[in-house]
Amino acid sequence: MSGEIAVQDKVAYISGGTSGINLGIARHFxxxxxxxxxxxxxAAKSAAAAETLRPKAKGRMLGLAADVRDHAAVxxxxxxxxAELGPPDIVIAGAAGNFPAPAAKLSANGFKAVVDIxxxxxxxxxxxxxxxxxxxxxxxxxxxxxxxxxxxxxSHVCAAKAGVNMLVKCLAMEWGPENIRxxxxxxxxxxxxxxxxxxxxxxxxxAAWVDRQxxxxxxxxxxxxxxxxxxxxxxxxxxxxxxxxxxxxxELA
Numbered sequence: 001m002s003g004e005i006a007v008q009d010k011v012a013y014i015s016g017g018t019s020g021i022n023l024g025i026a027r028h029f030x031x032x033x034x035x036x037x038x039x040x041x042x043a044a045k046s047a048a049a050a051e052t053l054r055p056k057a058k059g060r061m062l063g064l065a066a067d068v069r070d071h072a073a074v075x076x077x078x079x080x081x082x083a084e085l086g087p088p089d090i091v092i093a094g095a096a097g098n099f100p101a102p103a104a105k106l107s108a109n110g111f112k113a114v115v116d117i118x119x120x121x122x123x124x125x126x127x128x129x130x131x132x133x134x135x136x137x138x139x140x141x142x143x144x145x146x147x148x149x150x151x152x153x154x155s156h157v158c159a160a161k162a163g164v165n166m167l168v169k170c171l172a173m174e175w176g177p178e179n180i181r182x183x184x185x186x187x188x189x190x191x192x193x194x195x196x197x198x199x200x201x202x203x204x205x206x207a208a209w210v211d212r213q214x215x216x217x218x219x220x221x222x223x224x225x226x227x228x229x230x231x232x233x234x235x236x237x238x239x240x241x242x243x244x245x246x247x248x249x250x251e252l253a
Contacts, residue, residue, distance in 0.1 A: 006233030008033030013081055013088045015068050015125045016095035018049040020193040024221030025228045027053055035059035037081040041067045060085055068095040068121030075128040082132050090232050091129035093122040094142040098195055100153040111156045118160035138232040141168050141184040143243055145251055165243050172241030181240040183231055188247025190219045214249030
């Protein structure tokens with residue numbers, strides 16, 4: 001089942017869609033014929049992201065602004081997008097925050113900020129999507145290896161992503177009878193993302209990271225976007241509640 005068959009003429013709403021992995025997914029979906037709404041906190045960045053999608057897009061593009069920590073704001077832009085593009089077939093929750101910090105020096109506000117963006121943001125995006133999504137529909141959370149493996153300097157992210165993974169599984173159980181599939185993608189180190197820029201800030205750190213990878217390379221945006229296209233396709237119609245690693249084998253190392 002080709003990505004084009006899976007995505008063309010569908011409507012996708014994507015949080016965190018102004019950069020990195022989520023913008024990569026939005027671009028791939030737009031190229032394959034979907035109508036796409038991307039959103040982040042900054043209205044100008046959201047509008048600019050939508051503009052970058054338009055040149056090759058076969059569907060309609062929309063960039064709106066909302067803070068994923070604010071359910072009412074997310075529900076508001078979802079209603080606006082539904083009026084302009086139609087209800088979503090696909091909802092992707094990708095907004096995230098990350099910074100390395102030892103727990104002994106991490107402020108309560110810093111810990112809360114990451115949990116609020118990653119975990120509450122995923123819930124708010126999915127909860128607003130639930131009210132509008134067409135059935136059958138698909139929701140994908142962008143998780144991380146920190147959701148299953150403890151990492152130094154990442155207590156806040158590990159806690160948040162573990163919560164995201166369990167949320168995916170619980171919603172898959174509850175919403176499956178309504179023909180809504182809820183899944184997750186756990187990307188490894190992906191070039192062109194803020195996470196890699198922060199966690200592999202020097203050439204030496206990046207080289208050490210690559211050396212630990214069984215495939216001896218970092219991933220790219222297309223690796224995740226193509227997996228997302230498969231996961232929303234009829235070829236994956238019996239998949240729900242799964243958190244799929246796309247990490248070059250980094251969880252094995």
